[in-house]
Amino acid sequence: MLRLRKGMLALLGLSSAALWGCAVGPERTTAPPPTPSPPASLAAAWQAPAAKVLQPHSAASGAPVAASTDTTSTGAASSRSDWWQSLGDPLLPELVSAAQMASADAAQALARLQRARASAAVAAAAQSPQLGAQAGASHGRAALGQPVATQASAGLQAQWELDLFGAVAAGRDAALARQSAAAAGWHAVQVAIAAETASLYTALRGCEALLAQARLDSQSRDATARLTELSARAGFTAPADAALTRAGAAQARTGVLAQQAACEAQLKSLVELTDLPEPQLRQRLAARTAVLPSPRALSVPAVPAALLAQRPDLADTARLVNAAAADQAQAQARERPQVSLAGSIAGLVARGGGAEVRGLTWNLGPISVSFPIFDGGARAAATASARASYDEAVALYQSQVRRAVREVEAALVSLQSTTDRQTDLNAAAQDFEVFLRATEARTRGGLGSLFELEIARRNAVQAQSALIDLQRERAVAWISLYRALGGAWSADDPSPGPGKSL
Numbered sequence: 001m002l003r004l005r006k007g008m009l010a011l012l013g014l015s016s017a018a019l020w021g022c023a024v025g026p027e028r029t030t031a032p033p034p035t036p037s038p039p040a041s042l043a044a045a046w047q048a049p050a051a052k053v054l055q056p057h058s059a060a061s062g063a064p065v066a067a068s069t070d071t072t073s074t075g076a077a078s079s080r081s082d083w084w085q086s087l088g089d090p091l092l093p094e095l096v097s098a099a100q101m102a103s104a105d106a107a108q109a110l111a112r113l114q115r116a117r118a119s120a121a122v123a124a125a126a127q128s129p130q131l132g133a134q135a136g137a138s139h140g141r142a143a144l145g146q147p148v149a150t151q152a153s154a155g156l157q158a159q160w161e162l163d164l165f166g167a168v169a170a171g172r173d174a175a176l177a178r179q180s181a182a183a184a185g186w187h188a189v190q191v192a193i194a195a196e197t198a199s200l201y202t203a204l205r206g207c208e209a210l211l212a213q214a215r216l217d218s219q220s221r222d223a224t225a226r227l228t229e230l231s232a233r234a235g236f237t238a239p240a241d242a243a244l245t246r247a248g249a250a251q252a253r254t255g256v257l258a259q260q261a262a263c264e265a266q267l268k269s270l271v272e273l274t275d276l277p278e279p280q281l282r283q284r285l286a287a288r289t290a291v292l293p294s295p296r297a298l299s300v301p302a303v304p305a306a307l308l309a310q311r312p313d314l315a316d317t318a319r320l321v322n323a324a325a326a327d328q329a330q331a332q333a334r335e336r337p338q339v340s341l342a343g344s345i346a347g348l349v350a351r352g353g354g355a356e357v358r359g360l361t362w363n364l365g366p367i368s369v370s371f372p373i374f375d376g377g378a379r380a381a382a383t384a385s386a387r388a389s390y391d392e393a394v395a396l397y398q399s400q401v402r403r404a405v406r407e408v409e410a411a412l413v414s415l416q417s418t419t420d421r422q423t424d425l426n427a428a429a430q431d432f433e434v435f436l437r438a439t440e441a442r443t444r445g446g447l448g449s450l451f452e453l454e455i456a457r458r459n460a461v462q463a464q465s466a467l468i469d470l471q472r473e474r475a476v477a478w479i480s481l482y483r484a485l486g487g488a489w490s491a492d493d494p495s496p497g498p499g500k501s502l
Contacts, residue, residue, distance in 0.1 A: 036321040039398040042405065043304055048412030050419070054300040083482060084194065087293040091284055092201055095274050099197040100190055102275035109182070109189040110496060116175070116182035123175035126168050129160040134346070147352050155346020155361070162341060167333035174326035181319035183495035188312035191487035198479045200270055201293070206472030207263040208290040210465055214259045217461045218252035225249040228450065241450045248454050292471050295478035298485065300412070304405045311404055311486035317397045324390040331386040335379045338370040407484035414477035418470055425470055429463040436460040 046052075084093045100106055135154040141147070163169055225245040231237035267285070271278045301307065308314055345362040372379055439456040442448030 036318050036394055036397050038305060038308060038401050042401060045303060046300065046409065046412065048409050048416060050412040050416040051300050051408075054297060054412075055302050083296065083298065083488065084198070086296045087198075089288060089291075089293045091288065092198060092293060094284075095201055095270070095276075096194045096197045098274040098276055100193050102273070103189070103193050105189050106186070106193060109186040113179070113182040113186050113495060116179040120172070120175040120179040123168075123172040126161070127163065127172060129158045131156060131158050133157075147354075149350060149352025151348070151350045151352075153346050153348045153361075155344060157342070157344040159340065159342045162339040164339055165333040165336045167330050167336075167338070170326045170330035170333060174323045174330065177319045177323035177326060181316045181323065184312040184315035184319060186495055187487075187489045187493060188316055191312060191483055191489060194487065195479050195483035197270075197273055198293070199476050200266065200273060202472055202475045202479065204263065204266040204270060204285075205288075205290060205292045206468055207259065207266055209292060209468045209472075211256070211259045211263055212290045213461065213464050213468065214252070214256045217457065218249070218256050220457065221245070221249040221252040224450075224453070244450055244454065248457075292468075293475050295475050295482075298478065298481055300408070300481075300485065304408070307404050307408065307486070308401065309491065310489065312489045314397070314400060314404055314486075315491065317393070317400050321390070321393040321397050324386070324393040328383070328386040328390050331379070331383040335372060335383060337372070339367065340370075341365070341367050404484065408481065411477050411481035411484050414473065415481065418474040418477060421470060425463070425467050429460075429467050432456070432460040432463040 084096055133154070133156055135152075137150070137152040139148070139150045141149070161168060225242075225248070228237055228242045228245040232239055232242035267278075267282070271281055274281070301310070308318070343362075343364045345360065348357075348359055348361055350357045436456040436459070439448050439453050443450065443453045
């Protein structure tokens with residue numbers, strides 16, 4: 001029995017060596033997948049003026065741009081790796097992490113990555129011999145007059161497709177490209193979730209700031225209405241003036257309730273996004289009520305083409321182009337002859353008629369060759385379909401490159417717009433506030449009308465609200481730029497390991 005086992009192992013080794021020798025010999029004739037090229041319309045430089053200020057080096061002299069801590073103007077150019085921590089709000093990074101953990105999009109992206117890894121493992125396994133074990137036993141009389149016999153066998157079978165024209169290798173390349181695309185796609189989802197969470201959080205803080213402003217206005221109008229009502233009862237003020245102040249106070253209270261409802265709706269959205277208990281989230285938010293994040297300036301690459309290397313969604317699409325190219329190469333290779341090799345080895349024990357026979361059975365082969373002669377055009381159609389899929393993937397990639405450039409340009413335009421409006425809005429808010437105080441003093445002295453006071457107060461409130469909206473708009477523009485630049489992703493970033501959950 002020991003000699004039988006040794007013989008089986010030796011023959012199995014010889015068979016494997018023969019299989020390796022036959023498969024390694026021919027060289028792959030299909031070309032590797034090409035790297036997709038950007039669209040011809042991709043500009044050589046950014047068009048938004050803000051880009052020149054935010055580039056890490058001056059285009060003219062190559063000197064570094066001086067850093068600035070002023071986040072109300074286009075200034076410092078800084079790294080994106082720790083950007084969320086630099087916003088000065090310790091709660092925001094925690095909310096971003098919670099949203100990434102709770103997101104269904106992130107879970108789907110992880111599942112896509114895990115499927116791609118499994119497919120890549122299957123494609124890689126197709127390049128190796130497929131080895132299986134078999135065993136069988138029988139007991140009976142084969143024919144009349146023959147003694148009862150017992151027979152048992154156990155052995156191994158191997159089969160291997162010899163990749164003479166690169167079809168199997170192309171399938172592996174396609175699977176690996178899709179795995180790499182899925183990994184980049186997972187990072188793209190993380191960046192998108194972070195930006196969405198930060199934008200919603202900023203909108204909530206802006207809403208709270210507007211609510212605080214509305215409450216101050218309502219309190220002021222209530223005080224004016226009470227004083228005017230007392231004056232009207234004493235006969236010093238006309239009843240129409242008292243009615244005007246009451247109407248203004250009622251209108252202000254309505255505005256407070258509407259703004260409060262808007263803030264509550266945004267809070268509910270944040271609860272849904274982060275999957276945090278609402279009481280706990282309210283408690284955490286209370287520490288910085290109505291305080292908007294102050295984003296730090298980001299650096300912008302010198303040329304739009306640099307986006308191709310720093311946006312994970314573009315890397316995802318580019319690798320899908322490579323996968324489509326490999327699919328096309330595989331379809332072309334399948335139009336050529338297919339060669340496969342098989343082999344087996346088994347140990348046999350037979351007993352019957354008082355005798356026992358032991359030994360090995362083996363075979364190396366057959367070598368089968370499949371020549372496509374007529375298939376109704378199926379293989380040619382598969383190649384045409386793969387070629388069309390490749391063209392579709394290239395068109396999608398080029399479209400996404402243009403969209404990525406547009407998103408950066410739009411964020412830069414928004415930043416420039418907020419910078420241009422900042423000075424005038426500050427001046428308007430200060431002057432309207434001065435005019436309101438002067439009108440209040442004149443009204444108390446009997447030199448001004450309540451109608452003038454209401455107009456002055458409305459202008460002051462609107463100017464303060466415009467400043468809050470500008471601060472919120474600027475913070476959202478920075479967040480949009482962060483997302484448009486690909487976040488802090490780089491091609492070397494690791495993806496979640498197999499089986500890892502978010």
